[in-house]
Structures are given as C-alpha cells and as structure tokens.
Amino acid sequence: MKKLIFLLALYFGGMSCTSQQTKGNDTTIKQDKEDDGEWDLTVIDSQFDYFMNAIAKPKSMYSLETLRNRNRSLVNEWNSYYMSGRYRNIIESSIDYDPNENYGLDFEYKLYQVFAFVNWKYKLRFTGLSAMDYSR
Secondary structure, three states, X not given: OOOOOEEEEEEEOOOXXXXXXXXXXXXXXXXXXXXXOOEEEEEEOOOHHHHHHHHOOOHHHOOHHHHHHHHHHHHHHHHHHHHHOOOOOOOOOOOOOOOOOOOOHHHHHHHHHXXXXXXXXXXXXXXXXXXXXXXX
C-alpha cells in the first residue's frame, strides 16, 4: 500500500489560546492515506474546529470538480508565497498536492477550508477563494 505523509507546519504569530510552552500558535496539517484508501487531512489548531463548525460554508455548496480546480489554484498561490518568502510568519512550508490524485470530496473540502481559515484568521487574501469565503 502506498503511504504518503507530509507535514505542513505553519507558525502563526499571535497569542495562543491554549496554555502551551511554545510561543505563538503552532498549526500542523497532516495528509495521509488511510488503510481503507481514503485520504485524510488533520489540522491541529485550536481555532480550526470552531471555524469548520461555525464559519465555514457547508460541504453541500461545493462540487468535487469545483473544489479540485480551486485547490489547484490555491496550492499554486500558496507555494508561490512560500518560494518568494512572502508571509514568512504564516507560510513556512510548501504543499505537496497532486492534481491527478483522487483525494475525494471530504479531503478536497477540508483543504479548501484550510485556505479559507487562513484568510479568516490572518486576513491573508487568496485569489482562488470564492467571494463568499472571504472574511469580512
């Protein structure tokens, strides 16, 4: 079985909402393929679950093809920011995303919401986000 794991560690400056011994708020994103063949994305950030439950638009508003197209664009933009050194305090690593891989609707939706979350929390604008997903 093919197993792909990568860690995307993002250091977010700002005050942490939890009592940890690290400075700021560490967010870790982990992508891996489960034993059942489904891809899973785990985001470790104290505010991400709140964002997903209270702010993120429902999954039913997006089609798989729409999410794939947007994620392809958003990942390219993210990696461009990473390579140029822009937003170093937010983007500390690139995203390894294969647009030919079938990640499934759940994974694509969650990945898209990671970009919406970064926009909501840090006001970092992404051109690939839908207008309805921009934070006000």
